[in-house]
Amino acid sequence: MSTHYPSRFDLWLKVVLIGAPIGVVALGAYLLTQSAGAGVITIITGLGVGGLTALFALPCHYTLTNDRLIIRCRLLTDEVPLRNIKHAEKSSSLWSAPALSLQRVKLTLEDGSRVISPLDRDQFLTDLKARCARCAATQGS
Secondary structure (H helix, E strand, C coil): CCEEEEECECHHHHHHHHHHHHHHHHHHHHHHCCCHHHHHHHHHHHHHHHHHHHHHHCCEEEEECCCEEEEEECCEEEEEEHHHEEEEEEECCCCCCCCECCCEEEEEECCEEEEECECCHHHHHHHHHHHHHHHHHHHHC
């Protein structure tokens, strides 16, 4: 059985990720009245930045299966075996991560850590701990 958890998406980050490219395109539209070349380049830059942001960040979600956590942000996918998770805790870390919110969960692994931001942190942690306990019990048998 797998459970899907969408990422929380903070308002301030929406403003930055969506508002900045829109602002650049609007600036480009204004620049068209001053210099066609500068306006076109600015509009293309704004659309390019917006497109790349969407390509790598949206949608962002996490899927818990019986034996792994799948972290997916459109083109980027990371699969973490549950047996490698040593600890999970609430966090508000600023580390770069596949997380669209500062209300995060830090996962300490055998070989490093991951930071994610499931919309329902408490339910995610409860579900993760139950699955990790089953995973550990299965390994011990």
